[in-house]
Amino acid sequence: MKKIFVTGSAGFIGFHLCELLLQQGFDVVGYDGVSDYYDVELKRRRHELLGQHARFRAEEGLLEDQNRLRALCEDERPEIIVHLAGQAGVRYSLDNPRAYLESNIVGTFNVMECARELGVNHLLMASTSSVYGGNVDMPYAERDKADMPLTFYAATKKANEAMSHSYAHLWKMPVTMFRFFTVYGPWGRPDMALFKFTQGILEGQPIDVYNHGEMYRDFTYVEDLVRGIRLLIDVPPPLVEARQNWHPVDGDTLSPVAPWRVVNIGNSDKVKLTDFIDAIESECGKPAIRNYMEMQKGDVPATWADASLLRALTGYAPETPVAQGVKSFVRWYRDYYAAS
Numbered sequence: 001m002k003k004i005f006v007t008g009s010a011g012f013i014g015f016h017l018c019e020l021l022l023q024q025g026f027d028v029v030g031y032d033g034v035s036d037y038y039d040v041e042l043k044r045r046r047h048e049l050l051g052q053h054a055r056f057r058a059e060e061g062l063l064e065d066q067n068r069l070r071a072l073c074e075d076e077r078p079e080i081i082v083h084l085a086g087q088a089g090v091r092y093s094l095d096n097p098r099a100y101l102e103s104n105i106v107g108t109f110n111v112m113e114c115a116r117e118l119g120v121n122h123l124l125m126a127s128t129s130s131v132y133g134g135n136v137d138m139p140y141a142e143r144d145k146a147d148m149p150l151t152f153y154a155a156t157k158k159a160n161e162a163m164s165h166s167y168a169h170l171w172k173m174p175v176t177m178f179r180f181f182t183v184y185g186p187w188g189r190p191d192m193a194l195f196k197f198t199q200g201i202l203e204g205q206p207i208d209v210y211n212h213g214e215m216y217r218d219f220t221y222v223e224d225l226v227r228g229i230r231l232l233i234d235v236p237p238p239l240v241e242a243r244q245n246w247h248p249v250d251g252d253t254l255s256p257v258a259p260w261r262v263v264n265i266g267n268s269d270k271v272k273l274t275d276f277i278d279a280i281e282s283e284c285g286k287p288a289i290r291n292y293m294e295m296q297k298g299d300v301p302a303t304w305a306d307a308s309l310l311r312a313l314t315g316y317a318p319e320t321p322v323a324q325g326v327k328s329f330v331r332w333y334r335d336y337y338a339a340s
Contacts, residue, residue: 018050033061086126183225
């Protein structure tokens with residue numbers, strides 16, 4: 001089986017992807033900065049669980065530490081890199097934009113350099129639905145313009161897409177970018193809505209509900225998302241010179257000048273924020289104390305994915321209902337913090 005290098009392996013999505021890859025027999029090398037952006041103990045616990053697999057090795061280090069990153073890549077020589085690490089959080093980017101510059105721009109450049117030097121078979125990197133920014137036409141399709149980012153976080157991810165296209169063209173390196181839509185599920189991040197809402201409801205504390213609840217999100221269950229990533233690993237964009245007998249799928253974003261494409265991974269179903277909270281209340285068995293607030297700067301009223309390209313490429317698209325995904329998260333939350 002192939003060796004896969006995963007950045008952000010102690011993160012929410014990285015942890016779930018590593019678990020899936022290990023279950024399928026891959027050798028997995030993880031790399032994570034274990035920053036204090038949120039609970040470090042939660043991150044370390046994820047790595048501990050992954051470390052129970054004999055085919056998993058992890059090293060702590062920042063993306064900005066080019067020498068350390070390169071040394072690990074040269075030692076392990078993975079055939080595939082999945083780059084999930086970076087500074088996350090839309091709202092945090094309002095207060096600390098430099099963290100996004102250093103991690104998402106400089107750090108991603110370092111990852112691309114490692115991929116180029118190794119000559120990997122496929123580089124896959126995380127982008128975000130936030131790149132659609134000020135677009136109002138929905139559902140969002142990959143071919144829609146994404147030139148109006150509303151936060152610096154979104155701007156850095158859009159920059160990553162452009163950076164990776166140049167590398168794909170210059171070095172004939174197959175690159176797939178994926179745009180995530182509001183990922184949630186067990187082992188989720190404490191800074192995300194589902195975690196905050198569950199914690200607040202169970203503790204009887206008020207929860208902040210922005211735009212007075214008039215918000216819609218395409219909530220994507222994490223196990224669905226990582227399954228999509230896993231399937232995309234097997235579908236690298238073909239080299240330009242190898243396309244004589246190749247037939248593109250409908251809606252493909254394959255670049256005409258590079259082995260590069262971008263793919264949405266979303267549930268294809270926009271859910272009203274108040275309905276999401278209703279589902280959490282139902283599973284917690286308690287009503288929320290709702291503190292209705294104005295829209296936050298840089299936020300968008302709705303997201304909604306067109307995931308038809310993912311389905312065309314892999315035969316799969318996320319479909320877990322919100323009620324089912326919320327139930328899984330709340331059960332994990334109760335178990336994890338009861339044990340803690």
